[in-house]
Amino acid sequence: xxxxxxxxxxxxxxxSEMERELDEELRYHIEQQTEQNIRLGMNPxxxxxxxxxxxxxxxxxxxxxxxxxxxxxxxxxxxxxxYGARMLLKSPGLTLIAxxxxxxxxxxxxxxxxxxxxxxxxxxxLPNQSRxxxxxxxxxxxxxxxTGVAPGNLSDWCTxxxxxxxxxxxxxxxxxxxxxxxxxxxxxxxxxxxxxxxxGVRPLLGRDFHPDEDTAGREQVVILKHSLWRQRxxxxxxxxxxxxxxxxxxxxxxGVMPKDFNFPYGVGEFWTPFVFPAQLTQDRETHAFRVFGxxxxxxxxxxxxxxxRALSMRAQRQYPATNSGVEAVAxxxxxxxxxxxxxxxxxxxxxxxxxxxxxxxxVANLLLARGSARQKELAVRMALGANRWRxxxxxxxxxxxxxxxxxxxxxxxxxxxxxxxxxxxxxxYMPGWEHLGIxxxxxxxxxxxxxLTGVLCGLLPAWQATKADFNETLKEGGKGSASSARNRWxxxxxxxxxxxxxxxxxxxxxxxxxxxxxxxxxPGFNPDNALVTRLILPEDRYSQPEQIVNFYQELAQRxxxxxxxxxxxxxxxxxxxxxxxxxxxxxxxxxxxxxxxPTVGALVVTPGYFAAIGTPLRAGRLFTTRDDANxxxxxxxxxxxxxxxxxxxxxxxxxxxxxxxxxxxxxGVVANTISxxxxxxxxxxxxxxxxQRPNRNMALIxxxxxxxxxxxxxxxxxxxxxxxxxxxxxxxSFPGHVMLREFIAYLISPRRVITVLLGIFxxxxxxxxxxGLYAVISFAVAQRTHxxxxxxxxxAQKRDVIVIVVKQGLRLVSLGIIIGLLGAFAxxxxxxxxxxxVKASDPITYAMVVGLLLATALVACVAPARRATKVDPIIALxxx
Numbered sequence: 001x002x003x004x005x006x007x008x009x010x011x012x013x014x015x016s017e018m019e020r021e022l023d024e025e026l027r028y029h030i031e032q033q034t035e036q037n038i039r040l041g042m043n044p045x046x047x048x049x050x051x052x053x054x055x056x057x058x059x060x061x062x063x064x065x066x067x068x069x070x071x072x073x074x075x076x077x078x079x080x081x082x083y084g085a086r087m088l089l090k091s092p093g094l095t096l097i098a099x100x101x102x103x104x105x106x107x108x109x110x111x112x113x114x115x116x117x118x119x120x121x122x123x124x125x126l127p128n129q130s131r132x133x134x135x136x137x138x139x140x141x142x143x144x145x146x147t148g149v150a151p152g153n154l155s156d157w158c159t160x161x162x163x164x165x166x167x168x169x170x171x172x173x174x175x176x177x178x179x180x181x182x183x184x185x186x187x188x189x190x191x192x193x194x195x196x197x198x199x200g201v202r203p204l205l206g207r208d209f210h211p212d213e214d215t216a217g218r219e220q221v222v223i224l225k226h227s228l229w230r231q232r233x234x235x236x237x238x239x240x241x242x243x244x245x246x247x248x249x250x251x252x253x254x255g256v257m258p259k260d261f262n263f264p265y266g267v268g269e270f271w272t273p274f275v276f277p278a279q280l281t282q283d284r285e286t287h288a289f290r291v292f293g294x295x296x297x298x299x300x301x302x303x304x305x306x307x308x309r310a311l312s313m314r315a316q317r318q319y320p321a322t323n324s325g326v327e328a329v330a331x332x333x334x335x336x337x338x339x340x341x342x343x344x345x346x347x348x349x350x351x352x353x354x355x356x357x358x359x360x361x362x363v364a365n366l367l368l369a370r371g372s373a374r375q376k377e378l379a380v381r382m383a384l385g386a387n388r389w390r391x392x393x394x395x396x397x398x399x400x401x402x403x404x405x406x407x408x409x410x411x412x413x414x415x416x417x418x419x420x421x422x423x424x425x426x427x428x429y430m431p432g433w434e435h436l437g438i439x440x441x442x443x444x445x446x447x448x449x450x451x452l453t454g455v456l457c458g459l460l461p462a463w464q465a466t467k468a469d470f471n472e473t474l475k476e477g478g479k480g481s482a483s484s485a486r487n488r489w490x491x492x493x494x495x496x497x498x499x500x501x502x503x504x505x506x507x508x509x510x511x512x513x514x515x516x517x518x519x520x521x522x523p524g525f526n527p528d529n530a531l532v533t534r535l536i537l538p539e540d541r542y543s544q545p546e547q548i549v550n551f552y553q554e555l556a557q558r559x560x561x562x563x564x565x566x567x568x569x570x571x572x573x574x575x576x577x578x579x580x581x582x583x584x585x586x587x588x589x590x591x592x593x594x595x596x597x598p599t600v601g602a603l604v605v606t607p608g609y610f611a612a613i614g615t616p617l618r619a620g621r622l623f624t625t626r627d628d629a630n631x632x633x634x635x636x637x638x639x640x641x642x643x644x645x646x647x648x649x650x651x652x653x654x655x656x657x658x659x660x661x662x663x664x665x666x667x668g669v670v671a672n673t674i675s676x677x678x679x680x681x682x683x684x685x686x687x688x689x690x691x692q693r694p695n696r697n698m699a700l701i702x703x704x705x706x707x708x709x710x711x712x713x714x715x716x717x718x719x720x721x722x723x724x725x726x727x728x729x730x731x732x733s734f735p736g737h738v739m740l741r742e743f744i745a746y747l748i749s750p751r752r753v754i755t756v757l758l759g760i761f762x763x764x765x766x767x768x769x770x771x772g773l774y775a776v777i778s779f780a781v782a783q784r785t786h787x788x789x790x791x792x793x794x795x796a797q798k799r800d801v802i803v804i805v806v807k808q809g810l811r812l813v814s815l816g817i818i819i820g821l822l823g824a825f826a827x828x829x830x831x832x833x834x835x836x837x838v839k840a841s842d843p844i845t846y847a848m849v850v851g852l853l854l855a856t857a858l859v860a861c862v863a864p865a866r867r868a869t870k871v872d873p874i875i876a877l878x879x880x
């Protein structure tokens with residue numbers, strides 16, 4: 001009986017799928033034998049040991065079987081890999097085409113994933129990043145959607161908040177940096193105490209600010225950015241303790257930050273303490289501070305945001321004159337600094353995913369067609385004893401090898417692509433751009449996508465290839481039962497390719513049309529042959545308004561007298577950015593509290609500004625030299641302001657107060673200028689004369705003469721400014737310049753890159769869909785050789801054969817276009833936020849895309865159709 005039981009267990013052991021049953025039955029019989037031994041007088045330990053000894057041979061056989069199966073699995077895998085490699089080498093054309101197709105799809109995805117990982121997932125390397133929040137204020141009642149934080153409100157939060165561990169603030173500004181080298185203009189940050197501690201970072205060299213170094217008399221210490229330390233001071237390790245001069249004051253260097261630290265993100269070169277005067281704790285009107293909050297451990301961003309809103313409501317009740325409608329908002333640090341990247345990335349990610357899907361569909365088409373050619377080979381293998389899973393595993397191994405080849409090609413493509421992408425944007429456009437590249441995450445992504453692609457490409461062809469009745473296949477001339485199913489899948493994949501291509505082509509077409517409209521939009525000024533340089537007069541030497549006015553007036557006169565200069569003007573901001581936000585009230589309308597007054601963007605400009613910038617006058621007059629400090633207050637408004645607030649009449653002659661100042665008479669209306677967002681409508685704007693509101697911080701605009709263009713004229717203009725500036729004040733550093741045309745190019749560079757990327761991805765998808773359609777039609781013609789031979793033998797003309805083939809192709813394309821249009825109408829809604837002058841449902845774009853697809857499909861069908869007309873009916877009938 002025992003011998004029979006062992007035999008039965010060994011029989012079960014041979015069946016790997018019943019191993020679990022073996023374990024359970026073996027355990028059961030060991031327990032039974034143990035109980036029997038106990039009844040024979042053995043103690044429990046001896047009884048179990050004896051029972052295990054009885055069945056020990058079965059357990060050893062089980063372990064040997066497991067080891068043997070592991071060895072056989074490795075041997076089978078190695079055999080599959082060698083056989084798959086031989087099959088790929090036997091079809092070099094297919095291997096090359098499939099590898100290149102997958103490589104393009106995988107490479108595009110790896111490139112975009114690298115960008116997303118650097119720009120959205122990990123733009124900063126701050127230890128406390130998950131707990132940091134950017135905080136701003138808004139007053140929707142006054143039309144202010146976003147502004148800085150008032151210092152009085154910030155002071156309240158520091159004492160009343162229970163969810164934030166601390167608040168820190170910073171302000172940027174221009175500094176004249178002097179030392180052993182030539183003075184230069186740089187941007188620096190003034191930060192509150194605990195700024196670096198809140199971020200969780202420490203200097204590479206030296207120390208952080210002490211808590212008492214944000215008080216008057218102790219604030220003249222500075223921490224350098226790594227790039228400034230390297231470029232300006234030659235990476236001097238003895239820089240600590242040395243003094244540098246900022247705005248003619250001596251600052252002691254106490255630290256140097258790590259190489260990858262760049263926060264707040266921008267072009268700031270150093271950090272100094274900000275002295276918070278006592279009177280600022282009561283200032284609730286000047287919303288000028290950039291504020292960050294560090295949440296306490298375990299506190300969510302939503303809790304912190306809710307508390308700030310509650311504190312804002314309390315301040316509205318306590319200080320209605322200044323805080324009515326003012327509300328604080330907290331957003332995550334990543335969300336704050338990746339808004340632009342997120343706006344452009346969503347459709348791009350979808351686009352590269354579509355490209356990869358189309359590549360997979362193309363390769364699946366190739367493998368399906370190849371599976372048809374290998375039908376007899378597979379049937380022979382199955383007839384000799386190979387089960388379906390074994391054959392499928394072999395075919396999947398081949399597709400995985402193809403995918404790995406595609407992954408290597410894609411990795412090479414992505415290295416080139418990420419380099420091109422990194423050079424496409426200005427480096428200071430968004431955080432994370434400086435360390436954009438292929439990293440470990442991107443390599444892991446490439447490997448994962450390659451393996452997934454191999455499975456996606458090979459699963460359907462492997463399933464279809466092993467689905468046929470091999471008895472029928474082995475018959476002479478027999479056609480397996482999978483032929484019609486395979487053809488169905490070929491057609492479905494082509495329809496899917498066409499649909500996905502249409503979505504990408506529609507998105508690219510909309511983006512291109514939008515970009516063209518932006519380029520052709522009148523900006524409201526003339527950017528050609530004009531340069532801009534920013535000047536900031538030091539407070540210690542230019543403290544009086546008369547000194548400031550005299551300096552800029554004399555500088556403008558000197559530069560204007562230089563050869564080749566057509567006009568010179570100055571403003572405290574530029575048309576595309578730098579407008580200050582001011583509250584205002586129109587005289588004659590019912591007064592409202594200051595906190596509820598509407599706001600408007602304002603620029604302080606010199607009389608020559610409009611000639612230098614090229615903004616035309618629409619009504620009234622421009623500023624003149626007579627509009628000085630002793631003359632009545634005047635102002636200019638743009639057309640948007642006049643249309644919004646004086647739609648029923650003329651704005652000229654009306655009066656308004658700006659920031660509760662004395663009333664100013666509107667003496668003219670000028671053209672609108674586009675905003676920094678380019679696609680927004682021109683906002684209302686007000687211009688004030690420089691002589692009535694002097695400002696030490698001004699942008700000097702110099703325009704060259706119309707008959708002198710190009711680099712020589714630019715050099716001449718820069719030389720004139722540098723010469724006259726040195727003649728007037730040798731201690732002022734020349735800050736450099738930027739051409740106004742380059743400034744616009746900088747602003748539109750994100751749109752240009754996203755348009756180019758969408759165009760590239762759409763072109764790839766379009767080309768692959770065309771190749772896929774051509775391959776399917778060619779395969780269909782080969783499959784219908786016998787039918788076409790019969791038709792020709794019965795008298796069919798060449799035109800009839802061409803019509804049959806073309807109709808089949810156009811039928812597939814038409815179905816793909818219908819599905820693609822439905823998908824495009826839904827998907828391109830994502831593009832709405834970056835489109836300008838064109839709707840996501842623009843019929844012209846869709847008509848052009850559909851026409852392009854139909855025309856290309858017609859061309860792709862004609863070549864196989866013409867080949868079909870050359871079929872010899874005798875040969876076709878004989879080879880059936």
